Amino acid sequence: MGWMKRMVQKWLQIQPALQQTAYLTERSTNETRAIINKIWYRGDADELDQLYKQIYQGPGATGRFWAASPKSGIRKIHTGLPAIMVDTLVNLVRGDLPDMDFTDPATAARWEELAEEIGWQNLIGEALTGTLVEGDGAFKLSIDASLSDHPLVEFAPTTGVDLRFRRGHFAGANFRTMYTGLGGKVYELVEEYQPGRVGLQLLDNEQPAALSCVPELSDLKPVEHDKRVCLAVPFRVFSSSRWPGRGASIYEKKTDAFDALDEVASQWLDAVRAGRVKQYIPEDLLPKSVETGGLMAVNDFGSKFIALQTGTHENDVSKIDTVQPEIRYEAYLSTYMTALDMCLQGILSPATLGIDVGKMSSGEAQREKKDVTGNTRNAITAAMEQVLPKLAETILQADDIMHDRPTSTYEASITFGEYGAPDFDSRVETVAKARAAGIMSDQAAVDELWGSSKEDDWKAAEVKRIQQERGIMEAEEPAVAEAAAEKW
Structure with a gap:
């Protein structure tokens, strides 16, 4: 077929396209991007201003609001939306x-003690916050008998850990921590976590140094343990399209929208400041001092005015003019809501943040927006259902290692409920209809009403109470036949 292609090209005079090459320069590394996202989460306007003026330099970079250097004293305002978004999702x-x-009741009881010791709820909240902001991270398990009889669990986000993968599988992690040694010199401790081993390396400007350079690290030693166990567990929710194997922040592709929202808010409030009421008062109407005869400032709760020359024409009348510029609030509000919608698009519904969106669009569109929060929440819980059982199993194995017990294999699982589950009143109404139709048992009704909020023993007793009130009693079977058999 090649001869036909060449013949057609010759007949139509088609010139083949030349191979083109484009060179792109990345402005930031994965760690730098994580630091930028962290500053957005911190929400300090002064830090944002300093960061953008240092990082975003060159052609086109200063077009961003936070990178621009205004000649006049324009106040730059940060709305705090990035932090609100993450905190809302974490709380949900x-x-x-x-x-x-757990499949084993004894393991479940042991886990409850460990979970209380390590502060499970707070640990997961901190880990989820760090992951959503910076992109990913890893749980670090360590053993220190001087602090606790159980393993210590910490979470290190992107800026504190390097994750290693081999053919798509987690192979280990290097946790980095800064320490101040003798003479105020700063060192970096690298803890190398891999299956069966935890190694230590102290660096001085990327050069190896002795652990004795930092007195508090002088007693640390590498640890060897079961090769089937790695005391580091990676965690990420979204995958990065820029750095394979790493996670993506929830702020990915949203920082420009945050920058635009802050610009709109700053412009709006700057217009409000410029639109303050101004009074033009002729000099002959200004109050004068009785003692000196000089002009006195009008003290009407801090009012400001502009003095005018007294009119000299025949028909001039001295009067006070009050002027206030017209501020187009509707235009500013429309622009603000558009920028806000760009920030939340694909992540959260405005209603989730308590924003009144009744007049923004139709009811069907609002229902679709509410589904966005559920989709984001489901993506987070799906990742946690994979990671948290693995973390719990590793904590139990680390506890075995700490107490010189044989390392066992544990099976843990966790299941999140649906987002936006009906409230108690709605469940009562649904259960009542099902019971009236005779399609739900007493046990199913109690489980549906109380779920996991009550213990199994309490729910079993509640079923008995309901049955007793309905006149249903449990009685033992008569032993007449057994007694007769024993007699004969």
Whole structure:
């Protein structure tokens, strides 16, 4: 077929396209991007201003609001939306965090003690916050008998850990921590976590140094343990399209929208400041001092005015003119809501943040927006259902290692409920209809009403109470036949 292609090209005079090459320069590394996202979460306007003026330099970079250097004293305002978004999602997920399930009751009781010791709820909240902001991270398990009889669990986000993967599988992590040694010199401790081993390396400007350079690290030693166990567990929710194997922040592709929202808010409030009421008062109407005869400032709760020359024409009348510029609030509000919608698009519904969106669009569109929060929450819980059982199993194995017990294999699981579950009144109404139709048992009704909020023993007793009130009694079977058999 090649001869036909060449013949057609010759007949139509088609010139083949030349291979083109484009060179792109990345402005930031994965760690730098994580630091930028962290500053957005901190929400300090002064830090944002300093960061953008240092990082975003060159053609086109200063077009961003936070990178621009205004000639006049324009106030730059940060709305705090990035932090509100993450905190809202974390509260949604952590508020519904279910208990860990184990196949062995003894393991479940042991896990409850460990979870209370390590502060499970707070640990997961901090880890989820760091992951959503910076992109990913890893749980670090360590053993220190001087601090606790159980393993210590910490979470290190992107800026504190390097994750290693081999053919798509987690192979280990290097946790980095800064320490101040003798003479005020700063060192970096690298803890190398891999299956069966935890190594230590102290660096001085990327050069190896002795652990004795930092007195508090002088007693640390590498640890060897079961090669089937790695005391580091990675955690990420979204995958990065820029750095393979790493996670993506929830701020990914949203920082420009945050920058635009802050610009709109700053412009709006700057217009409000410029639109303050101004009074033009002729000099002959200004108050004068009785003692000196000089002009006195009008003290009407800090009012400001502009003095005018007294009119000299025949028909001039001295009067006070009050002027206030017209501020187009509707235009500013429309622009603000558009920028806000760009920030939340694909992540959260405005209603989730308590924003009144009744007049923004139709009811059907609002229902679709509410589904966005559920989709984001489901993505987070799906990732946690994979990671948290693995973390719980590793904590139990680390506890075995700490107490010189044989390392066992544990099976844990966790299941999150649905987002936007009906309230108690709605469940009562649904259960009542099902009971009236005779399609739900007493046990199913109690489980549907109380779920995991009550213990199994309490629910079993509640079923008995309901049955007793309905006149249903449990009685033992008569032993007449057994007694007769024993007699004969």
